[in-house]
Amino acid sequence: MHSNARTTVHARRLIVTRHRAGWPAARIAEQLGISRATVHKWLGRYRREGETGLADRSSRPHHSPRRIPTQVEDRIVELRRRVRRGPVHLAGLLGLPASTIGRVLRRRGEPALAATDPITGTPVRRRHSGIRYERPDPGDLLHVDVKKLGRVPDGGGWRLHGRVERARGRGNGYDYLHVAVDDHTRLAYVEALPDERDPTCAGFLHRAVAWFRDHGVRVLRVLTDNAKVYRHGTNWIAVCVAPGIRRRFTKPGCPWTNGKAERFNRTLQTEFAYARAWTSNTDRLTALPGWVHDYNTHRAHSALSCQPPITRLTA
Structure with a gap:
């Protein structure tokens, strides 16, 4: 129904029907709670245009003399x-x-500024469509990031024993989860490593590229933040140069530019790392490969029409 209409199409047909039955305009208007002028307006439209004359019309004016030029x-x-x-x-x-x-x-x-990439201006999501910006082919862009997770103390941490044991888990250090997510397919490759130094990051990228290659994906570009290891690490640069991988960097202070890796990290936290109370760090690290495999092959992804990422390779 038109937002400014006083009657519905059904009411307008009722006006015509009652007029044909011999009802005077004043009585029709009284019964429907409208003016006699409205009754005569719809009767006139019906005489000129028939049934189509009873449909809603735009209230936009025919002329807008004060509208700014094209x-x-x-x-x-x-x-x-x-x-x-x-x-x-x-x-x-x-x-x-x-x-x-x-x-x-x-x-x-x-599109709103919040719905566009702050660097390129490319739409990231489109209003009312559910379509998200993504590279057209697998391997066009690989999002790489590192997620630090506090190690679980033997016997479990505060999630198992409660916050009263405030000292439990302190000083155990961190696991560095190195993450690589393909922009088009959302396939993820994850390794838990002891640090985020140049040789460690370079080794991870080398294995990640090989893993994607085994799945039929050739990595062409890598997107990272502006950490020194990614900008100036000699081993990292060498691993990128050898197979011809082009390096891309996020805008400083804008982590959402690497949004697919950031979003995967949040999913990893809520659905794996903190989804249960682990009794040891070894148990959690042992379960990580299985969870990543399930993420790639079984878990429904909202950006992929509720299909798992692996379906993007077989479609």
């Missing part, structure tokens, strides 16, 4: 895509009201 709208859209700032900032650059700029951007279907 050339100005084009300039607003071009500036928005170039500087990627909001209506208030654009208003200062163009000398137009921010409310006008906001209406133009909505009318032209420009």
